[in-house]
Amino acid sequence: MIRIQSLSKRFASFEAVRSVSLEVPKGAFLVLVGPSGCGKSTMLRMLAGLETPTAGTIAFGDEVVSDGDAGWGVEPSKRNAGLVFQSYALWPHMTVAGNVDWPLKVAGLAKAERQARVTEVLKLLGIEALGARYPNEISGGQQQRVAIARMIAPRPGILLFDEPLSNLDAKLRVEMRTELLRVHRATGATSVYVTHDQVEAMTMASHVAVLNNGEIEQFGSPHDLVRDPATAFVATFVGTPPANLIPVGPDLELVGVPTGAQAMFRPEHLRVSDKPRPGAIALEFAEASPMAGRTMITGTRGATRLTAVVDEAPDLAVGDTIYFALPSEPAAIFAASGERLK
């Protein structure tokens, strides 16, 4: 179990993390997701013990490991937590087996026990054939597997990942997501995983915290976030594709909703046509891409950008006028400031 209470981190006058509180049970796969600079890495570094919080606490199970109010924290090496970064940081002069063995040696385990554990984790990561190779003799994807094997070898109760897949090509990244989840389950550990990629977050997480400007916009399951976004930011950040937000105003009048509020419409609820329809919004056709047997259509005009997912796509060239028809009721309404009204 990980419990974070009123956690803040200030660098000089800049507050990178602002009073974050959340709790996940043992075995959870928590993803911290948000745009660049939102404070994800700072959160992870505080969990690892590499940064001391300015205020608030972190507990792993019953043990408080960081106390910002007291200015105190348990040493990184004594937290029962393993960390994997985007760059693999393997020791180049050691073989794959040597790299994985290293933390066990540091922990003072007997040789026979170490050998058995190295074999076991190399097998779990599917790299048992690479034990005698050096890091420069294996691919990037294999190096990342070695880094993960090295992290889990001493059986940490908490696994911390900072964008571990972002150096891999797109296909390998998708495969490694599944692999990582398998390893996470096999270890029974509680994982915290940082990414800016919402698709990664939504496919891997048991719990997601969406961060923006150092604050939690929403904390919940991937399903909760898509079905019931708490803020306009979350509505347009998660989902494939994310929902549309349209300002209530000249393009869209809604009874009882003030001008300036924003109405949310899901891409699968929009209809498109190359012919004008009453109430439809005229945009310029920007792109069409196939998506699981359907077509995702995007239209733009100035700052307005709408996405629809449809069965039948009109035959249009880029720049042609396309009409987006909205359902009569929006799926949600947000204030101009982003908070959910309905």
Ligand SMILES: Nc1ncnc2c1ncn2[C@@H]1O[C@H](COP(=O)(O)OP(=O)(O)OP(=O)(O)O)[C@@H](O)[C@H]1O
């Ligand atoms: N040591 C530091 N000193 C001063 N400011 C810092 C320090 N570390 C981080 N920051 C600032 O805190 C904010 C959050 O940084 P952080 O690295 O946590 O963001 P992030 O969400 O991980 O971003 P990215 O996805 O780009 O890595 C940023 O504005 C960053 O410039």
